[in-house]
Amino acid sequence: MSVQEPLRIRKALLAGVVALALTGTGVAIAWSATDSPSPSPSDSAPGKPDKAQRPQHLHSESVVKKADGTFETVLNQQGAVESVSESSVTVKSEDGFTQSYAVNADTRIIKFPAPAADGSPAKGDDGKRLKPAEVAIGEIATGESVRVSGVRNGDSVTAKRIVEGLGTGPGLGLGKGMGKGLGKGHGHGLGKPKDRGTDG
Known part of the structure; x- marks a missing residue:
């Protein structure tokens, strides 16, 4: 060269x-x-946050377009039952937002079993984890935490689904309204249970 x-x-x-x-x-x-600076292993792979630290969606209202082309105003709310009767339930969220919902024969009411004394999921005599069950409105008491999904018609709102119990825990959110299945947290809605585990 x-x-x-x-x-x-x-x-x-x-x-x-x-x-x-x-x-x-x-x-x-x-x-x-x-x-x-190069990221440390803790920065690049953070652990999952505690459920109590996740954001909680307290209430929302949105307009959805149904399959038949019509529109529907859907309300979702998480809070405590302020009052309840055979025909209505009033729920108050932590921020003070309060909404009354009409309850009728089409309203699905789902109740999760209360956890054991140590906080673990409730189990039956056979040792298996108890599943949520569909109940009557009389099973919902004042002060209980619930999630409600309803449809607005003018000034009134009719509850389509009411979920009480473990399905209302921190960080589980409201889902996307009328989804199928109770869901496993964010974005699965409060729909019909499909004979599977709980929402927690």
């Missing part, structure tokens, strides 16, 4: 570095290589 070839290579490299510097790309590369 002649003496001139290394000079040509050096000139080409120098021209490339100058071009990068002029465009700012070189500066960005140099900055990222020297100044940005």
Whole structure:
């Protein structure tokens, strides 16, 4: 190799570095290589947050387009039962928002078994975990935590589903309204149970 070839290579490299510097790309590369801290293992793979630290969706109202092309205003709320009767339930969320819902024969009311004294899921005599059950409105008492999904018609709202018990825990959210299944947390709604485990 002649003496001139290394000079040509050096000139080409120098021209490339100058071009990068002029465009700012070189500066960005140099900055990222020297100044940005490398993420620690704890930063790149954080543990799952405690359920109590997850955001809680207290109430929402949205308009949905149904399969037949009509529109429906859907309300979802999580809170404590303020009053209840055979024909209505009033729920108050932590932020003070209060809504009354009409209850009729089409309202599905789902109750989760109360947990054991140590906080573990309730189990039957056979040792199996108890499943949520559909109950009458009389099983819902004042002060209990519930999630309600209802449909607005003018000034009145009719409850389509009321879920009481473990399905209302922190971080479980309201789901997406009228989904199928009780869901396993965010985004599965309060729909019909499909003979499977709980929402917790």
